[in-house]
């Protein structure tokens with residue numbers, strides 16, 4: 493996705509194409525490579541962890557290790573999308589530590605009904621999205637982490653529900669504090685059969 497960052501040293505000069513390990517300088521080529529490597533890495537065993545901030549970064553590192561030298565590292569530039577600015581980089585660690593402390597305090601959402609899980613998971617996901625810790629790959633890391641949370645809570649994960657416009661719409665709504673569409677989306681995901 494193209495960001496509204498004005499000048500980004502992580503990009504090739506004069507472009508919005510992120511420098512990458514393959515040195516692909518056309519966005520189309522980079523997109524293709526990124527998707528291909530993401531699919532391959534997704535199929536491998538994911539890093540072990542405690543569903544904490546370190547685990548979250550390790551997940552991003554694993555999924556994007558072939559594409560970006562900074563995979564797993566937080567960004568140091570201000571970014572936004574569609575007029576929404578995400579957390580300023582100097583506060584990312586503090587915010588992520590707060591969110592993951594909250595998740596741990598909720599016992600990582602174990603032992604909840606699907607509705608309660610969906611409500612809490614939507615809130616956590618909305619907060620992580622508002623922080624947007626990485627320069628790229630946030631959406632895919634969010635969803636990967638959601639599968640781990642569902643698995644840990646012994647709930648099913650139905651990826652058929654993940655229709656792009658619906659996910660995007662729910663995430664954008666959540667940015668303004670309206671978490672109901674995201675809650676409903678997650679409820680559909682963790683319901684054994686689509687509603």
Ligand SMILES: Nc1ncnc2c1ncn2[C@@H]1O[C@H](COP(=O)(O)OP(=O)(O)OP(=O)(O)O)[C@@H](O)[C@H]1O
Pocket residue numbers: 493573574575576621626627628629630631632633634659660663664667
């Ligand atoms: N205007 C917006 N306000 C808030 N969140 C947004 C907005 N536009 C997109 N998002 C969210 O940002 C995330 C995408 O971030 P990013 O581009 O870093 O991830 P990605 O994995 O590279 O892309 P994608 O999720 O599109 O494959 C998604 O969760 C998306 O829903």
